[in-house]
Amino acid sequence: MEQKQFDKLVERQTPKPVLFVNILKAFLVGGTICTIGQLITFFYIRFFSFTERTAANPTVATMVFIVMILTGTGLYKKISQFGGAGSAVPVTGFGNAVISAAIEHKSEGYVLGIGGNIFKLAGSVIVFGVLSAFFVALIKTILVKIGVVSW
Amino acid sequence: MISSLITSFVVGGLFCVIGQILMDAFKLTPAHTLSTLVVFGSILDGFGLYEPLIDFAGAGATIPITSFGNSLTHGALAEAEKHGLIGVITGMFEVTSSGISAAIIFGVIGAFIFQKRNTTY
Secondary structure, rough: HHHHHHHHHHHHOOOHHHHHHHHHHHHHHHHHHHHHHHHHHHHHHHHOOOOOOOHHHHHHHHHHHHHHHHHHHOOOHHHHHHHHHHOOOOOOHHHHHHHHHHHOOOOHHHHHHHHHOOOOHHHHHHHHHHHHHHHHHHHHHHHOOOOOOOO | OOHHHHHHHHHHHHHHHHHHHHHHHHOOHHHHHHHHHHHHHHHHHHHOOOOHHHHOHHHHHHHHHHHHHHHHHHHHHHHHHHHOHHHHHOOOOOOOOOHHHHHHHHHHHHHHHHOOOOOOO
C-alpha cells in the first residue's frame, strides 16, 4: 500500500519538469537541424538552378548523406539521446533509422540482411504516409468531381 | 536570409515539439509518433495548408517528416487533377522520390563502409 502510494506520488510529481526539459531540447535540436537544412537550401538555390520549392529534394538527399556519416560514426546516437524527438522528427531521423538498420543487419547477408531489413524501423512511416496520402487524395478528388470543393 | 533562417528554426522546432509531446505525454513509441506526423502532414496538404507553410518557413517545413506526407499527397493530387481517379495511385511518388531513394542508396553505401557498433541507433 505504501509502495503504491509512493509510486502514485512519483508519477504525479516527475513528468512535468522532465516534459518541459525534453520539449526545450527537442525544440533546440530540431530547430538547429532545420536551420542547417535551410542553409543547404540556400546553397542549392544560389549555385544550382533550383527554386525555393524544388530545392527541398536535393536538400533532403544531402541531409541523408550527412546522416550516413553521423550514423556510421555513432554520433547521431548521441544527438538523439540528447534531442529526443528533435532528432527523430526531421528527415535525418528517417535516414538514421534506415541507415542504422542497414548497418545493423549487414552480417545476415546483402539480400536477406540489408535488403530485407533496411526499412525495418522506417517502413511504418512509408506505409502510413502512402495510405493516408491515398485516402486524402481519393476523398479530395471525389469531392472535386461532385463539385463540393475546387483544386 | 537571416529572417528565413529564424523562421525555419522556429517552425522546424515546433514540429519537433509536437513530436516530443506525442512521445512523452501520450506515451507513443517513436515509430507511432512519426507515423502520426506523416498522416498529419498529408491531411494538412488535403486542406491545401502545407504549401503556404513551406513558402513561409522553407526548410522548417520541408525537413520534418510531415513534409513526406505532404509531398505524397501533393503528387497524388497533382496527378489526379490531370488524369482523374487513377492518378491518385500513379502520382504518389512523383514529388517525394528523393527522401526514400537517398535513404536506400546511402543506407547500402553506409552498410558497406561502416561496421556494426552498438551505438548506431
